[in-house]
Every structure is written in C-alpha cells, then in structure tokens.
Amino acid sequence: MSLPKPAMRGLLAKRLRFHLPIAFGLSIIAAVAFKFTVTEPRKQAYADFYKHYDSMKEFSAMREAGVFESVRPTGK
C-alpha cells in the first residue's frame, strides 16, 4: 500500500518540455525540405526558361497557330 505519490503539478510543462522542441524541429525540417525540393528547383526552372526566351518568336508561332483574336495569321 506504500505507492510513491504521483506527480500532481507541472504535467503540462513537462509535456511541453518534451514535445515542443520536437515540434519545432520537425516543422523546421519540413520547411527546409520544401525549400530545397520545391522552391529552389522552381526558381531555377523559371530562370532557365527566360534565359533564352524570345518573346517575338513565341508570339509569331502562336499567331500562326491562330489562337489570337486581335491579330490573324500572316496569310490572311
């Protein structure tokens, strides 16, 4: 019948001491992983696309294909 007295106070504090560093750590890891798997490749893809982008050439191609209403293809 002589059991040790259970902890009566500071239960939330103890839980937070344990779980908060883990929570912050996992969140930071998730953010860093997202940055290096998604945002950096995406920025690089846009940079590469616009490095050699000729807007007039693209415009002419689209015009010939007939997708514009303001300019007809050069044949007509």
Added chain:
Amino acid sequence: MEMLHLTAGRVAGLLSRRGVAVFSTSGVKMASHGGVTEQTDMSVPLYCDRLDTPLPDRPYKDTLSAADKSLKQKEKGPWNSLSKEEKLALYRIMFNETYAEMKKPTGEWKTVLGGIFFFIGFTGLVVLWQRYYVYPPHPRTLDDEWQAMQVKRMLDMRVNPVEGFSAKWDYEKGQWK
C-alpha cells in the same frame, strides 16, 4: 381569450391523466400486442452485467437456496476456510458473468462487414443499371477527336510553358518529351 381558456383546460385534463400513469409504481411493459407480459419492476435496484459498473445495485441471485444460505453463513467466518469451489459459488451468487465472459468477442464484426460489402455491391449494380438506362449521351467535348483538338489548342496557346503542360511538349520535333 375565451378560446385560450378552454384549450388550456383540455390540456390540463390530458396532463393530469398522464401524470397519474407516470407516478404509479407499475413498471415497463415489454412491447407486445395483446397478451399479458412480465413487467420488470424498475422501482427497485436491478442487476446488470456492465463493464463500467463493477458493483451492480444488487446481487445476481437474491433468492438463495438452503445450500446457498449456509454458504453465505460460512462466508461470515475466515475466508481461508473456504474451498476454491465455494469461493466460485459465492462469486456466482453475486455476479452473473465474469469480466472475461462479458468481454468475450461476439463476432458481430463479421456480420457488419459482410453487410457493408453486400450493400456496396448492390449499390454497384444500381449504378451500373443507371449507366445504361439513365445517363444521357456524352457531351461532344468528351470525344477523342475533340480532346485531340483541345490539346493542340492548349499547346498552341503555350499553356504553362515553364513547368507544366506545354513544358512537356517538344516544339521542334512536334512530340511529347
């Protein structure tokens, strides 16, 4: 005002008749149509086999035989003198089922799961019938040729040329990358 007074009186009459029925000590009638059925008297403590009620309001057997009564007398003495069978008999006087018996798996889940699958299957048949007898004909925008024309137009418009749709098309060679 006069109408209100009359209806209030009628309601009071109804309530008083119901009130008498509620406050009488007769118990709950089991659902039946006509015959006299046994009514459990709900006004005295009842026994129940429940996991969340370890000590019910009364012992299971309340009418004890002579053997049970002598056993109860023996229980008043030191318990070391009781044999194992006597202890079990005393337990069964107090309780109907043990916790292990109460918690015994029933296999009900098999019936539930079987019923779920059966009705999902039946619903599948209903949906199949609907597909052939209820649905109207497809819109023409779902035809293969229309879809091909749609894809060509999307590529001509350069939809998502950086990372998405048109980025996967090789414009020089005229084929998917």
